[in-house]
Amino acid sequence: MEAGDYARTKVEAVAKYAPADVHYARVRLATDGPRLVTVHASLDVNGKPVNAEAAAETYQEAVDLLHDRLQHRLVSMGR
Structure with missing residues (x-):
């Protein structure tokens, strides 16, 4: 998988943790x-x-770290 596709897939996956609609990423x-x-x-x-x-x-490592950080921030927003 290409770097851009991998990053898009991981960010799309983390959007489900957002407490509201994600208008763009x-x-x-x-x-x-x-x-x-x-x-x-x-x-x-x-x-x-x-x-x-x-x-x-x-x-891959950088995107995985980014995924974890975004997930944490999005979950925190919903509290």
Whole structure:
């Protein structure tokens, strides 16, 4: 699976934890030097911005970290 597809799939999966409708989600992958991948996500949850960022040696690791951070933030919003 390509990096962008993997990131989209993981962010779509975490959207179910949002306490309201997700109007849009944007994911950006970038390399920071020869051995670091950074991934950033911005979601609009019914008008409230939710942002998260993660970095790791591979895009899968970075996206998985991002997924966990987004899940935590979205669950916290619903409390």
